[in-house]
Amino acid sequence: MTDMKPGAGASKKKTVMSGIRPTGFLHLGNYFGAIRNYVKMQEEYDCFFMVADLHSLTTHPDTKELKTNVHRVLAENIACGLDPEKAALFCQSHVYEISELYLYLNMLAYTGELEKTVTFKDKIRQHPENVNAGLLTYPVLMAADILIHRAGYVPVGKDQEQHLEMARTYAKRFNHRYGEIFPEPEAFNFGENLLKIPSLDGGGKMSKSENQMATLYLADDDEMIRKKIMKAKTDAGPAELNSVKPDYIENIFQLMQLVSAQDVIEKFESDFNHCSIRYGNMKKQLAEDMVRFINPIRQKAADIMMDEKYLQEVMEKGAEKARVSSVATMKMVREASGLNYF
Ligand code: TYM
Secondary structure (H helix, E strand, C coil): CCCCCCCCCCCCCCEEEEEECCCCCCEHHHHHHHHHHHHHHCCCCEEEEEECHHHHCCCCCCCCCHHHHHHHHHHHHHHCCCCCCCCEEEEHHHCHHHHHHHHHHHCCCCHHHHHCCHHHHHHHHHCCCCCCHHHHCHHHHHHHHHHCCCCCEEECCHHHHHHHHHHHHHHHHHHHHHCCCCCCCEEECCCCCCCCCECCCCCCECCCCCCHHHCCECCCCHHHHHHHHHCCCCCCCCCCCCCCCCHHHHHHHHHHHHHCCHHHHHHHHHHHHCCCCCHHHHHHHHHHHHHHHHHHHHHHHHHHHHCHHHHHHHHHHHHHHHHHHHHHHHHHHHHHCCCCCC
């Protein structure tokens, strides 16, 4: 990555940016793929974490639930340990400069490459009745979210990898055409590969608005968590020593890695390898460890959700911080791209 001079008002710390769409309840994938990293990164970096409300309009044009969903994303992030005093926690639509940069970047994005984006192809398959231009240019808006803060690191799950590649492409194109303004942002997960938290039904990933019985939400109550885990797909167990695990069994072990103690995991690994595993017991153990993990987050988030005034203040303060960095970048962008004759 190119080492760039920091933008006006920025400190020497590397800048971090990420976002979450307010399209439903947050789940274990959002936590382990993204929020867990936010919480660690806020201690070391200049962080901008955003509720991507404009992005949500590409697939959720009905805005009746939007305010509650925005509040929930904020509350759940804070309940997971995000500190609005340390990181800027804000709403995308409150920072108009993002939309301005999106417009400039649209001239550097080619429709052919946008049409090939995996998420675009998925979305048009799911919603053939609503193939709007915002959906096509979704990665351009996401690039604007990141580049507006000239961020270097973007903590995200595996599903966002291609979008990050595109953000780097637009940064490079802009720099090449108009001069070096943007660092090339990297997808980030502390010392590891990007994560994809699998769903409980053996196929796909956990998701805010699809396969809800196979997704563990941070708002699920204890009984619901137990019910979902006990229903997870298993089989009669391996017939041969040291067998390869089928995907749906691998997924259960992967979930255990996230919340269970190492000796517990080792015991079930050994049972599997010796063909003595009892999946009913394994799922019961996983369910209890998951309840212990999710329960305090749920309770904290529910308390924070009640305090609308506090959430309003968080959003306002976050937007102020985000505007300072965005205004500085747009000044550089306008000058570099020759729109400085006013
Ligand atoms: P979204 O709202 O779908 O998801 C928010 C974050 O959670 C991660 N994630 C997962 N990680 C692992 N396993 C899963 N099953 C899983 N499901 C979701 C996502 O990778 C993401 O990090 N386009 C983005 C929002 C966005 C954004 C941005 C992200 C808008 N602007 C700028 C980074 C930077 C999205 O739809 O995330």
